[in-house]
Amino acid sequence: MDYLRRIFDHTLSEYLEAFGAVLIEGPKWCGKTTTAEQQARSVLKMQNTDELEANMATAQTKPSILLRGDTPRLLDEWQVAPQLWDAVRSEVDERQDVGQFILTGSNTVDKTQIKHSGNGRIARLKMTTMSLWESLESNGCISLKELFNNPSGDIDGLQSSLSVDQLVFAACRGGWPASLSRKTDNAKLLVAKNYFTTVCESDIQNVDGVERSASLAKIMLRSYARNISTLAKKSGILADMNATSETLSPKTFDDYQNALQRLFVIQDIEAWNPAIRSKTAIRSGLKRAFADPSIAVAALGLSPDTLIRDMKTFGFIFENLCARDLKAYSYGIGGELNYYHDRYDLEADFVLHIEDGRYALIECKLGSQDIEEGAQHLLELRNLVRKHNANEPQVPLREPDLLIVLTGGKIAYTRPDGVKIIPIGCLKP
Numbered sequence: 001m002d003y004l005r006r007i008f009d010h011t012l013s014e015y016l017e018a019f020g021a022v023l024i025e026g027p028k029w030c031g032k033t034t035t036a037e038q039q040a041r042s043v044l045k046m047q048n049t050d051e052l053e054a055n056m057a058t059a060q061t062k063p064s065i066l067l068r069g070d071t072p073r074l075l076d077e078w079q080v081a082p083q084l085w086d087a088v089r090s091e092v093d094e095r096q097d098v099g100q101f102i103l104t105g106s107n108t109v110d111k112t113q114i115k116h117s118g119n120g121r122i123a124r125l126k127m128t129t130m131s132l133w134e135s136l137e138s139n140g141c142i143s144l145k146e147l148f149n150n151p152s153g154d155i156d157g158l159q160s161s162l163s164v165d166q167l168v169f170a171a172c173r174g175g176w177p178a179s180l181s182r183k184t185d186n187a188k189l190l191v192a193k194n195y196f197t198t199v200c201e202s203d204i205q206n207v208d209g210v211e212r213s214a215s216l217a218k219i220m221l222r223s224y225a226r227n228i229s230t231l232a233k234k235s236g237i238l239a240d241m242n243a244t245s246e247t248l249s250p251k252t253f254d255d256y257q258n259a260l261q262r263l264f265v266i267q268d269i270e271a272w273n274p275a276i277r278s279k280t281a282i283r284s285g286l287k288r289a290f291a292d293p294s295i296a297v298a299a300l301g302l303s304p305d306t307l308i309r310d311m312k313t314f315g316f317i318f319e320n321l322c323a324r325d326l327k328a329y330s331y332g333i334g335g336e337l338n339y340y341h342d343r344y345d346l347e348a349d350f351v352l353h354i355e356d357g358r359y360a361l362i363e364c365k366l367g368s369q370d371i372e373e374g375a376q377h378l379l380e381l382r383n384l385v386r387k388h389n390a391n392e393p394q395v396p397l398r399e400p401d402l403l404i405v406l407t408g409g410k411i412a413y414t415r416p417d418g419v420k421i422i423p424i425g426c427l428k429p
Contacts, residue, residue, distance in 0.1 A: 020092030042069030160425030174294025
């Protein structure tokens with residue numbers, strides 16, 4: 001299968017022109033190595049079984065030897081030998097040049113295993129699984145960047161080519177590059193299922209060598225999946241787990257959660273806390289999310305057929321799909337993704353900020369019957385910002401540059417009140 005271009009390609013190129021080394025982090029199987037290989041001129045694969053023993057011995061005694069090769073040199077799964085981090089930092093200092101190394105890793109390394117943060121030498125980038133645009137399922141007729149640059153641009157009548165059935169299948173299959181090359185639908189779905197199994201039975205122990213229960217990991221991910229796209233507290237998820245397994249202590253829960261975060265499986269979304277209401281009115285917990293919606297589907301043992309018959313459950317899966325795509329798109333335009341929800345139940349599923357201060361308020365509504373509700377949430381939140389600015393003109397907040405309802409529907413349009421209705425199958429960076 002030919003390489004499908006990633007949004008990340010351009011970002012990586014830019015960072016290689018600015019830093020001596022670039023670390024690419026992200027979930028296993030999201031395409032980090034393949035993407036890095038497109039720009040690397042030499043490659044060291046630390047987990048290559050034929051060379052693993054020799055590489056590990058060299059890393060222990062003289063890691064600089066492993067850094068020899070044409071640049072940019074790719075050090076794939078560098079965390080197998082944490083000594084490489086400080087060796088790269090030292091080599092970058094010695095060479096005094098940019099674009100020397102690319103490091104890829106599927107889990108974070110304990111900070112005690114490295115001597116220097118690498119600040120100023122090694123830049124960190126996060127990579128997502130493939131968005132619908134990268135997997136060629138979104139036609140990309142609406143550009144998020146162009147919307148920011150021209151909020152009044154005409155999108156009326158632009159159409160997604162994705163049916164609801166196709167959208168459900170895409171969420172169940174996930175954005176795993178390997179799944180796109182499989183010939184049958186069943187084979188494509190098996191990739192995400194196998195990812196879930198591998199995380200629970202192998203990766204959660206290999207991440208730091210701590211013995212953990214595969215069955216407990218599966219129970220935790222199922223509980224997380226049942227609370228996907230909500231602000232469920234740790235105590236609620238823990239109670240959910242304890243209802244289906246042996247009593248689990250908060251300390252053990254934290255251990256499993258931290259391991260899954262280090263593997264980039266769990267990727268919760270943080271709150272946006274503007275000073276528009278008293279601090280006691282703002283809910284600042286984490287919105288529960290996975291790196292890819294297919295992880296939730298696999299954890300719950302669901303299929304496209306079951307989700308087609310349960311659109312309420314798919315609504316939560318759909319929001320996680322939107323989060324994944326928006327993260328990928330925001331990385332391409334220098335953005336960050338948050339959510340807003342206060343105790344008065346005023347919400348925006350997502351707040352997408354870009355570096356220059358502009359931002360979009362975004363609601364995700366799968367069906368057309370919920371679009372009005374989503375639009376009203378966005379308009380109320382914009383009005384709240386306006387009221388704040390009227391009452392406190394000395395410390396004004398920027399008004400949202402875009403109000404967007406992302407849908408699973410077909411047709412894009414702008415409402416008379418300015419809210420843009422955009423099918424997720426139309427969007428690109």
